[in-house]
Amino acid sequence: MPHQQVNGLNVHYQQAGQGDDVVLLHAVTANLSVWLFAGLMDALSQEYRVTAYDLRGHGLTETTPTGYTSVELAHDFAALHDALELQPAYLIGHSYGGVIAMHTALLCPDKVRGVILSDPYFPGLASIEPNLPRANVWIDLRESFAIAGVELPENVDFRTLFRAVADLTPQQMQALRQHLGPASARWLAGLPRLAETSCGEDLFQTAGLTAERLAEIYQPVVALYDEYSPFMATCKYLQSHLKDCVVDLVPGAKHMAPVQNPSGFTALVRHHLQRLRQRPSD
Amino acid sequence: MTSEAILADLAQLLQNFQGREYSDTIDRHTRFFGDLGFASIDAVVLGEALERRYGQKLPFPQLLAELAQRGAEDLEVGELVDFLAQHLASSQET
Structure with a gap:
């Protein structure tokens, strides 16, 4: 590994792959395998050098008790970018991964050629x-947990979610896995470790990425929002x-x-990366 | 390497993978997520374990991409056996 x-x-x-650098940033509770299962890693690596990594506390990266705000995770990215000697990269971030990508574009503009966002919420x-x-994904999750006999709060609350998954009995876990189906259930295993961290609170901290600071970002941004996005x-x-933003819907x-x-x-990401790459550099 | 030998190899590896014991019989129809309780990251760990086992790089991202393209949510052991049989054989031919 x-x-x-x-x-x-x-x-x-x-x-x-080989070529211009592209870095993939997954969402909270996911890990880099999401890009493999989506086929994105395979598709992009035919044209680009693609780097995917696990955020702290996720996948096979170490867990720390704190350090999950977008500014802290942007610093992790910047250090990884240096350590791997990457060129200025196109960043693709799903959900909170998109927040981290934008925070990186703001703080380390020399490392970022452009950003493709996938449906992020910005604190x-x-x-x-x-x-x-009352985001629809939370409502769906609440219904699934209710079937397993676990009540989640009405409003989005990741800290409680992490604790609830950590405390599931084997029977409840089995019921939940059956209800969610394989694609969703396979993410459950990563949640209990986050119950012992500040991640659930940190991801809702503005951490300096205010509306005013977002508007300062000058790199091209593609905002891919989902057709039924909350x-x-x-x-x-x-x-x-934003100074330079194109919107498209998945x-x-x-x-x-x-x-x-x-x-x-994957098709939209490839299309927009191609478009960004063909733009004359500023 | 025959498909039967690869299946036997995989079954042995998966009986106790990442500290999880699986006591039922593992055959071609056993599902990684639905039956073996794989977490998503386990797919990455298994891929690297198999590359070490067979001493060669294998195009696992391609396999997962094909899974996504046909909208499959789970992978059966038999599909991985066929994938390995194809790629281990083709590398031996070259």
Whole structure:
């Protein structure tokens, strides 16, 4: 397993292909295998050098008690970028991975050629986004947990979710796995370790990525939002407030495009990367 | 290497993978996620374990991409056996 020491942390990564650098940042609770299961790693590695890595506390990267705000995870990325001697890269971030990508573009613009977002919610835009507390993905999750006999709060609460998964009995876990189906159930195993961390709170911290700072980002941004995204207000805000932002929609998806429409997602990412690469550099 | 030999190899490896014991019989129809309780990252760990076992790089991302393209949510042991048989054979031919 390739690992790299960065910021005192043993980070697991995978790399494939040759060409311009592309880095894939997964969502909270996921890991780099999401890009393999989506077929994105395979598709992009035919044209680019693709690096995917596990965020701290995820996959095969070490877990720390704290350090999960977007600014801290952006520093992890910057250190990994240096350690692997990458060129300025196109960053593709799903959900919170997109927040980290944007925070990196702001703090380390020399490392970022462009960003492709997949349906992120930004804590710094909480005031314009009405749908977070009752996001459809949370409602679906609540229903599934209820079938397993576990009650989750009405409003999105990752800390409680992590604790609830850590405390599931084998019977409850089995019931949940059956209800969720293989594609969703396979992510459950990564959640209990986060119950002992500040991740659940950290991911809702603005951590300096305010609306004003977001508007300072000058690299090209592609905002891929899902057709049934709970965060369309955020999408519209980004489109009208970022310096250089193009919006596109992933058909049929509702926040989990790499899982819910992997081929559509991959096709859109390839199309927009190609477009970005053909732009004259500033 | 025959498919039967690869299946026997895999069954032995998967009986106790990543500290999880599986007491039922593992055959071609055993599913990685539904039956063996694989976590997503286990697919990456298994891929690297098999590359070490057979001493060669194998195009696992291609296998997972094909899975995504046909909308399959799980992988059966037999599909991995066929994939390994194909790629181990083709590397021996070259």
